[in-house]
Amino acid sequence: MQIRLTVLRPRTGPGAPATATDVLVTAPVGTALGALSVALAGAVGVRGPRSATHVHLYAGSERIDDRTPLGHPPLLDGALLSLGEPDPQAQAAPAGAAAELRVVGGPDAGGVHRLHGRQIRLGRSSEADVPLDDPDVSRMHLALQLAADGSVTVHDLGSTNGTLLDGRPLAEEPQPLPPGALLRLGESTVALAAAPEQARATTPDGLGHLQVGPPAPPAVRPAGQAEEQPPPAAPSTPSRTRSLLSRTLGRTAPTAAPADPALQLQRARERQAAALRERFPDPAALLLGALGPGPRLWERLPAHPDALVVRLGTADLPTRLGGAAAAPDEAPEALLPAVPVTVELAAGGLGLAGPRERLLGLARALLAQLTVLHPPSGLSLVVISADGRAAAEQRAEDWSWALWLPHLRPTRGQDCRLLFGLDPAQAEQRLTELLADPEPVGPTVLLVDGDPGSAAAREALARLLRGGHAVHPVCLAEAPDQLPPGLGATAVITGEVATQLSLRGPRPVEGAALDAVSPAWAERLARALAPLRETAPVSRGPIPEALRLLDLLELDTVTPAKLSARWAGLPSTTGTASALLGTTRDDLCTVELANAELPEQQHVLVGGARGAGKSELLRTLAASLAVGERPDRLSLLLIGGAGPSLAACAELPHVGAVLDAAADPRQALLTAEALLDELTHREELFRGRPFAAWYAEQALRSTVVAPRGATPATGPAAPPAAVATATAPPPRLVVVVDDYDELLAPQSPAGRPLARALAAVAQRGGRLGVHLVAATGRPELTVGTEVDNAAQWRIALRTDHPGDSDLLVHVDDAAALPDSTPGRGYLRRPDGAVLAFQTARITGRIPRTATLRPTVVALDPAQLGTPPTRRPVRELGNGPTDLALLASALQRAAASG
Numbered sequence: 001m002q003i004r005l006t007v008l009r010p011r012t013g014p015g016a017p018a019t020a021t022d023v024l025v026t027a028p029v030g031t032a033l034g035a036l037s038v039a040l041a042g043a044v045g046v047r048g049p050r051s052a053t054h055v056h057l058y059a060g061s062e063r064i065d066d067r068t069p070l071g072h073p074p075l076l077d078g079a080l081l082s083l084g085e086p087d088p089q090a091q092a093a094p095a096g097a098a099a100e101l102r103v104v105g106g107p108d109a110g111g112v113h114r115l116h117g118r119q120i121r122l123g124r125s126s127e128a129d130v131p132l133d134d135p136d137v138s139r140m141h142l143a144l145q146l147a148a149d150g151s152v153t154v155h156d157l158g159s160t161n162g163t164l165l166d167g168r169p170l171a172e173e174p175q176p177l178p179p180g181a182l183l184r185l186g187e188s189t190v191a192l193a194a195a196p197e198q199a200r201a202t203t204p205d206g207l208g209h210l211q212v213g214p215p216a217p218p219a220v221r222p223a224g225q226a227e228e229q230p231p232p233a234a235p236s237t238p239s240r241t242r243s244l245l246s247r248t249l250g251r252t253a254p255t256a257a258p259a260d261p262a263l264q265l266q267r268a269r270e271r272q273a274a275a276l277r278e279r280f281p282d283p284a285a286l287l288l289g290a291l292g293p294g295p296r297l298w299e300r301l302p303a304h305p306d307a308l309v310v311r312l313g314t315a316d317l318p319t320r321l322g323g324a325a326a327a328p329d330e331a332p333e334a335l336l337p338a339v340p341v342t343v344e345l346a347a348g349g350l351g352l353a354g355p356r357e358r359l360l361g362l363a364r365a366l367l368a369q370l371t372v373l374h375p376p377s378g379l380s381l382v383v384i385s386a387d388g389r390a391a392a393e394q395r396a397e398d399w400s401w402a403l404w405l406p407h408l409r410p411t412r413g414q415d416c417r418l419l420f421g422l423d424p425a426q427a428e429q430r431l432t433e434l435l436a437d438p439e440p441v442g443p444t445v446l447l448v449d450g451d452p453g454s455a456a457a458r459e460a461l462a463r464l465l466r467g468g469h470a471v472h473p474v475c476l477a478e479a480p481d482q483l484p485p486g487l488g489a490t491a492v493i494t495g496e497v498a499t500q501l502s503l504r505g506p507r508p509v510e511g512a513a514l515d516a517v518s519p520a521w522a523e524r525l526a527r528a529l530a531p532l533r534e535t536a537p538v539s540r541g542p543i544p545e546a547l548r549l550l551d552l553l554e555l556d557t558v559t560p561a562k563l564s565a566r567w568a569g570l571p572s573t574t575g576t577a578s579a580l581l582g583t584t585r586d587d588l589c590t591v592e593l594a595n596a597e598l599p600e601q602q603h604v605l606v607g608g609a610r611g612a613g614k615s616e617l618l619r620t621l622a623a624s625l626a627v628g629e630r631p632d633r634l635s636l637l638l639i640g641g642a643g644p645s646l647a648a649c650a651e652l653p654h655v656g657a658v659l660d661a662a663a664d665p666r667q668a669l670l671t672a673e674a675l676l677d678e679l680t681h682r683e684e685l686f687r688g689r690p691f692a693a694w695y696a697e698q699a700l701r702s703t704v705v706a707p708r709g710a711t712p713a714t715g716p717a718a719p720p721a722a723v724a725t726a727t728a729p730p731p732r733l734v735v736v737v738d739d740y741d742e743l744l745a746p747q748s749p750a751g752r753p754l755a756r757a758l759a760a761v762a763q764r765g766g767r768l769g770v771h772l773v774a775a776t777g778r779p780e781l782t783v784g785t786e787v788d789n790a791a792q793w794r795i796a797l798r799t800d801h802p803g804d805s806d807l808l809v810h811v812d813d814a815a816a817l818p819d820s821t822p823g824r825g826y827l828r829r830p831d832g833a834v835l836a837f838q839t840a841r842i843t844g845r846i847p848r849t850a851t852l853r854p855t856v857v858a859l860d861p862a863q864l865g866t867p868p869t870r871r872p873v874r875e876l877g878n879g880p881t882d883l884a885l886l887a888s889a890l891q892r893a894a895a896s897g
C-alpha cells in the first residue's frame, strides 16, 4: 500500500516554526508505525536514532502508539505527524467551548473558532483572540462577552470603520448577539453558529482511506425557485424554509406572522437570504463539511441543480436574483442582505483578475467549494500553473496545498501522479489530454494560473474555451486584459485593499465582499478530504490495466480464518455459484454459473488470440469459485490442452482432477467416460428435478461430504469428485477446459471422446449442477458446436480478426484490443449486454510491497504532474504466486472444517 503523510520536524527552539516534509510511504499492508518511524525521522533529516523506541510521533497533541498499523486512523492519507513533540499548531477542540464563531465571508474567511473564556476580542492584531487578516478591520475591533448561561453579547471597541450587526451600526454598549446574526467588520462577516451538524459515518479501509456513505439526497429545489421571489405578504413560514432558517441561523423562525406588512416583507427577505446562504455554503461551513465529514460533503452529482455553481463572495442583492444588479433607485431594505454572489462555471468558465495574493485566496475558496460539494467521481480538477514570469518553486509552493485534493487524481488513464501542470511540458500534456478525451465521462474544472506556459498550451486552452469538451476553465490573471478571450464571466478584485469584487457577465454585481481563504486553511481542508473515498466503486474511471484478484476479493492478506468466515456465512443450499473475474469500467465483473434468477443451464465460452490471457482468466475463474464456495459443495475438474496451463490450480482443495489431455490420451478417455457416467448418475439421482431444488431438499437430510482436504490432485487425473462420492450429495461441478479447439483437431487422439463428453455436459449438465467453462483459441473451429451453442456467458479477449470477436460476443470490438493489455476483453451476458472488462490476475507473484521493507520518499509537488516511474510489474522474481498463497490458505480452511 502507498499513503502520503507529512512529517513535522521538531522546532529548533521555542517559537521557531516547525518545518514540514510531505512523504510517500510504500509498505506492506498491516505495517506498524514502529517499523517506519526511523525512516520517517530520516525523511525530515533527523538522523541518529537507530531504534524506533527513540522516535516518538504525534498526531495533533496525541502520541501515536508504535503498534498502530499504517493505513488505520490516525495514519491515514494526508495525516500530519509531528516528530518528537506534539504539534504546536494542533487545534484541539477546547473542552467546554460554549459557542462557535465562524468567519463566513471576507478576505480571511473560513475560520471556525470555538469560544471559551469570558471575553473574546476580534481584530487585525495577532494579539486578538480571533485575528482577522482584513485591512479594513481595526487592530482590536470588537469584543464578544460570553455569559455563564451561554448567551453572547457584542460591543464595538471603538473601531475606525465601525461594525454592523444585521445591517445596523453596533454601539460600544453590549448588545445581544443571537446565533446566525451577521456581524460585519471591515469586509469580513462573522456569525455565531448553532449546534454543529451531525458527522457522516466513515469506515476505515485499512489502506489509508475512509469510506464515506453516499451523499444525502440533494435538496428538492430546482435552481432559481423558492427563495427568489418573496411572498407578497408573509404567510406562515413553509416548513422547509423554517428548518433551513433555524439550522442556518440557529434561532427559531417566527411562527406567527407579524401584523406590519413592511415587517412581514423584511422577514420574508431575511428568510430568502438565509436560504441562499445555506444553498451556497460559506468557507467555514465548507471546512466543517470536510472535517466532519458533514452531511453536505459531495452532495452535488452532475445532475444537481447547483452543480458547478460557485460562490465568489457576498453582496446585498435585489430579490430579482436572476436579473440585473440592483436598480439605482432600489430601496436598501428591498435588497437581500449579504447573499452569495454566484457564477455558473458551466456557462463558459470564469476569469478572475486582481492582485496575486488576494487572487490566490479567492481561487482557493473556489476550489474548496468545488471539492467539498462535488464528489471526485463526478468532477475532475486540473491545476495548471506554468507561467514563466513566476519562479517554478513559487508556483509549486502556491499550489502545493492542492496536492491533497482527491479530485486531482488521474482516473482516466492520464500519464501522471496528479493532474498538475506545474511546468510548460506538464501543462501541455494536461491540456492535450483534455482535448483528446473523446467522450469525457464527467465535467472537469481546469484552473489555469496565468499564462499556460507555451504557444501550444495557449492554443489548446483557446480550443477548450471554444467549448464542446465538458471542460470548464477558471483562468487567473493579475489584470482583466491578461485573461484569455471567450470566458463566460469575469470577476475583478477591486477596492483600495483588494477586498471587493466586481462581477461582469450575465449577472453583473458591483462592490461585493469577496471570499478568500489562507493557504493554511486550504491545506487543512484538502488534508481532511485526502483520505475520504466514495463508498460506491469509483465509476467513470478507465478500466485498469492490471488487477490483482486477491485485492478485488478483499483478501490482500489471505488467511484460512478469513476464508472459513466467508464460507460460514454461506446459505445452506448451493443455489448460487458466481466467479469474480475482474472489473468493468464502473463495477466488478462477475460471471454467474447459477443463481435463483437464471435458468439452470449456465456455461461459459472464452475466446481470444494467443497470449490474450485465456489461461489466466480460467485460473482466475477457478480461484474465484474456490473462494466463494466450500470444497464439499463445489468441485472443479480442470482439463488443459497443450501445456500445463491449468496445473497451477491443482493445489486448490476444490480440484478433483487436472487432466493434460494432450499428454495423457488414456486418462483423457477415462475422464470422458467418467463425465458421461456422472451425468447419468445425477439424472438418476435427481429424477427430473433441477440440481438446486434437489440439493435444497437433500441438504437437510444428508451428511455433508467431508472436504476433500489438502490432498493435492496432481498427477494422473482421478475421476471427478462427484463420481467418487456417489452416495453423498454431489457437489456442483465445474468443468474448466483450456484449448477446447485443440480437442476438435483431427490429430488429437483423445479429442473426440472428450469433445463428445463436453458436448453432453453442455447439453445436459447445467440442470444437473455440472457447468462448463471452455476456452478456445480458434473460435472459427468451435463455432456451432454444442459447447458454443450452450454458452450464455461469452467472453472475447483480444482476437486476431474482427470475425472471431463477432463469433464470440456478437460485436467485433475485441479485435481492436491492444497486445499490451492481456486479460482485457468483452463479456456478453445472458441478457445480451456487452461490457468491456479487465481480468484480474491470480498467478502474479506476491507484490513486492507485500514483502519488502517499507520505503519513505519525499514528495515533490513540482514532479507530481510528470509520468510516474514505470517499473515492470513489481513482483518477487521467484517467490510464491498469489495462487499458491491462496491455495495453501484454502487447504487449511478446508481442513479446519
Ligand SMILES: Nc1ncnc2c1ncn2[C@@H]1O[C@H](COP(=O)(O)OP(=O)(O)OP(=O)(O)O)[C@@H](O)[C@H]1O
Pocket: 546, 547, 608, 609, 610, 611, 612, 613, 614, 615, 616, 617, 777, 822, 823, 824, 838, 839, 840, 841
Ligand atoms: N489478466 C491479466 N493481467 C495481466 N497479465 C496477464 C493477464 N492475463 C495474462 N497475462 C499475461 O499474458 C501472458 C499470456 O497469458 P495467457 O497464457 O493466459 O494467454 P493465453 O490466451 O492463454 O495464451 P495461449 O493461447 O498462448 O495459451 C501471461 O504470461 C501473463 O503474463
